Amino acid sequence: MSRDKFKTLTEQMYYILICMKRECCGTDIMELVAEMTDGRVRIGPGTLYNLLEQFSEAGMIEETKVEGRKRSYMITDIGEKVLAEEYERLKAQIKDYDRYFERGQI
Amino acid sequence: MSEYKRKPLIFLPFDYEYLEEMFRDMAKDGWILEDVGTAFWKFRKGNPCDMKYSVVYFPNASAYDPDESDLKNEFAQFCEGTGWKRVCGKGKMQVYANDDPGAVPIDTDEEIKYSSIKRSMAGAFIAPNIVLLLMILFINDNVFTLIKNPALILSDYALIFAVLMTTTAICLILMDLACYGLWVLRSNKSVRDEGCMKSAKPYGKVSRTVTIFLLVVWPLCFMPAILNPLSEESLIMVSAVIVAILTILAVNGLSRKMQKMGVSRGKNLGITVVATFLIVIAITSVPVILIFNASEDEEEYINEHKETIFLSHDHSDKPIKENGKEIDVDYDLYKFNTADAYKGFFYKWCLKGIIDEGGILGSIYGDTPDEGFEKVKESKLPVVKAYKYKLEDPGDEDFENSEWILCFKDRIARVYLDDGCTDDEMRIVCESISMI
Numbered sequence: 337m338s339r340d341k342f343k344t345l346t347e348q349m350y351y352i353l354i355c356m357k358r359e360c361c362g363t364d365i366m367e368l369v370a371e372m373t374d375g376r377v378r379i380g381p382g383t384l385y386n387l388l389e390q391f392s393e394a395g396m397i398e399e400t401k402v403e404g405r406k407r408s409y410m411i412t413d414i415g416e417k418v419l420a421e422e423y424e425r426l427k428a429q430i431k432d433y434d435r436y437f438e439r440g441q442i
Numbered sequence: 443m444s445e446y447k448r449k450p451l452i453f454l455p456f457d458y459e460y461l462e463e464m465f466r467d468m469a470k471d472g473w474i475l476e477d478v479g480t481a482f483w484k485f486r487k488g489n490p491c492d493m494k495y496s497v498v499y500f501p502n503a504s505a506y507d508p509d510e511s512d513l514k515n516e517f518a519q520f521c522e523g524t525g526w527k528r529v530c531g532k533g534k535m536q537v538y539a540n541d542d543p544g545a546v547p548i549d550t551d552e553e554i555k556y557s558s559i560k561r562s563m564a565g566a567f568i569a570p571n572i573v574l575l576l577m578i579l580f581i582n583d584n585v586f587t588l589i590k591n592p593a594l595i596l597s598d599y600a601l602i603f604a605v606l607m608t609t610t611a612i613c614l615i616l617m618d619l620a621c622y623g624l625w626v627l628r629s630n631k632s633v634r635d636e637g638c639m640k641s642a643k644p645y646g647k648v649s650r651t652v653t654i655f656l657l658v659v660w661p662l663c664f665m666p667a668i669l670n671p672l673s674e675e676s677l678i679m680v681s682a683v684i685v686a687i688l689t690i691l692a693v694n695g696l697s698r699k700m701q702k703m704g705v706s707r708g709k710n711l712g713i714t715v716v717a718t719f720l721i722v723i724a725i726t727s728v729p730v731i732l733i734f735n736a737s738e739d740e741e742e743y744i745n746e747h748k749e750t751i752f753l754s755h756d757h758s759d760k761p762i763k764e765n766g767k768e769i770d771v772d773y774d775l776y777k778f779n780t781a782d783a784y785k786g787f788f789y790k791w792c793l794k795g796i797i798d799e800g801g802i803l804g805s806i807y808g809d810t811p812d813e814g815f816e817k818v819k820e821s822k823l824p825v826v827k828a829y830k831y832k833l834e835d836p837g838d839e840d841f842e843n844s845e846w847i848l849c850f851k852d853r854i855a856r857v858y859l860d861d862g863c864t865d866d867e868m869r870i871v872c873e874s875i876s877m878i
Contacts, residue, residue: 348551363523366546380550381520382498386558387551405519 342394345422348379352387353419356411359400362388391415447473448482452653454621455535455567456559457646458497465537469493475537478530480694494540496526496548501561505533506710509701521548534562552638556629559639567622575615578608603663610656617652621645689721756878764870771871772858775878822865823872825850850876 351369362384369379391397396415401408465475473485503513525545526538549555628640700710759772827849844859855875
């Protein structure tokens, strides 16, 4: 998976990477994201499985522990950089929105 | 009432919506999906319920993975918390079920699912279909023969239907590949613009309709081969095809059993490949041996077919006299008891593997087909087909070979002329032989 793929993140990608600031497995991520967003964002196991595979290939996360069928992951420096860039992009969007509407140029 | 119900596996593998809806409708009718076999989905009788199904694609999975593979186990762990349970799977495609109507779907990002489908289809749909297509074209060259020499194909009922079957099979494969191509083209745009795939249901419907139609028509194609008394080889080939289908199903069943027993991907694949190879050798060689044995001895063949095809086999070296003219001629003459029987006779030797049309008859006499015969324009002589032996003497420019094969509606003659002869003389020979 090329790094370009993650130049911008989808909502689901964004929340998965946030969750992985601390070590967690697939089930933890799904629960955490639902909790973090009050159920607004829900990640299906198929999508999560694929994204973890892609993040792992892109070096954005790394496997930290394997317990039976359960694998745990954590975000890497590359992943943090991508997440930070996305945060800045979202912040810029909000800033643009605020500036535009404050001026009343609808 | 039976406890189980089966539905044939007729679907386009990327048409997951059709499968999910079909499983759900069956569950509403009280038939719960339990397993998938070589050729059928298996449903068990249960209480009618509103069960949600999801078809998941794993590009890294293989049709030879054990049911309890690491990949399946790992994914099952992901699904545990959301209530999805694995029901069954076929190759890269796995079916999950959930009885909670409000459950989070397994795939919540269509772009990712689309990417998984495309990666899975490359190995599980496009490659096998192209291999199958090439195999059909390589093993059965009737389609090429139809293009090069339609008369030869159209001269035999069994061949016509064999070509019909081959051609429709090729069309079906090409149609399925075209459906996939169109779906990908439309979905690429749709995923880019709207973030969702285009439905594959219309393509799936077309493919299913055509496949079901062909499954009804194909057995009818066998009938002429079975009923045609001139083509005993066709009967052998038909039997071989039926045995091949049954054996392939058996090998698939064996592979499926190994999956359930937890045999590793490598072992399962190895055993299946070896078994398939042996079966292919057996299935292709047995009919060939039977046909070759049946054709080995000319006299034996003639004796065997005296009742059905051959009326007589004569040899003569009496000169032909016409209008006071005498033409020295020596010929072997095969007469058939049915008009057009020579066409079956042609087919007989085609099956023996001698495709060169000129060599077909040469093989009866044990000549090497490589030397061949040159076809003579029919309009020149009063025969259905005529061939002249292509033999030149480099040391003698005037050398004229006078060996001919003449095909009439009800007889074939191999004629040797002591001296070369003119077109008029040859016409006289043809007319005389046609009246013997």
